[in-house]
Amino acid sequence: MLDLVLAIDHHLLIFAIFGVLVTELILLRRGMDQTAVAQMGAIDLWYGLLAGLIIIVGFSRAIFAAKGWDYYAHNAFFWAKIGTFAAIGLLSLPPTFAYIRWRRAKVIPTDAQVKGTRLYLWLELGLFALLPIFAAAMARGYGEFG
Numbered sequence: 001m002l003d004l005v006l007a008i009d010h011h012l013l014i015f016a017i018f019g020v021l022v023t024e025l026i027l028l029r030r031g032m033d034q035t036a037v038a039q040m041g042a043i044d045l046w047y048g049l050l051a052g053l054i055i056i057v058g059f060s061r062a063i064f065a066a067k068g069w070d071y072y073a074h075n076a077f078f079w080a081k082i083g084t085f086a087a088i089g090l091l092s093l094p095p096t097f098a099y100i101r102w103r104r105a106k107v108i109p110t111d112a113q114v115k116g117t118r119l120y121l122w123l124e125l126g127l128f129a130l131l132p133i134f135a136a137a138m139a140r141g142y143g144e145f146g
């Protein structure tokens, strides 16, 4: 039962964070006003919250759910997934800092700033596509070592 509950939570959280990322890409546009800048900050808070929950639920699955930690600790696709998720987390920092800076300074971003920040979001989205691939492989025992 715990395995099922964690699996359901894991999938719902993943859909939610994907939605938040896509929403940021849609809202971050040239000519955005102060209200839109404040909105980006609020949406980005959800991004951080969901990422934290995914880490908690993800590691709970790896440690407490059906297969046990030993299965994942010796699986290259599991570590590829963790590494990719960490890289996405790092890529999300510059946009977060940018939203905070723009809001505090009460400025609207220049076209170049919008373009640069959108690049980070696209890179995050590109890496995100790898996660279900790694997940499917690790769940089926590919990439076992040791």
Ligand code: HEM
Binding pocket: 010, 014, 054, 055, 057, 058, 059, 061, 062, 063, 067, 072, 081, 082, 085, 128, 131, 132, 135, 136, 137, 138, 139, 140
């Ligand atoms: C720290 C982050 C994460 C950890 C520790 C983690 C861990 C896990 C674990 C333990 C499973 C169970 C696999 C099995 O049935 O043997 C799983 C499944 C899955 N994870 Fe994650 N996960 C994380 C983040 C993500 C993210 C961000 C995605 C986004 C796509 C994702 C997508 C999936 C999918 C699609 C499955 C189902 C795989 C399948 O049954 O075919 N995970 N994850």
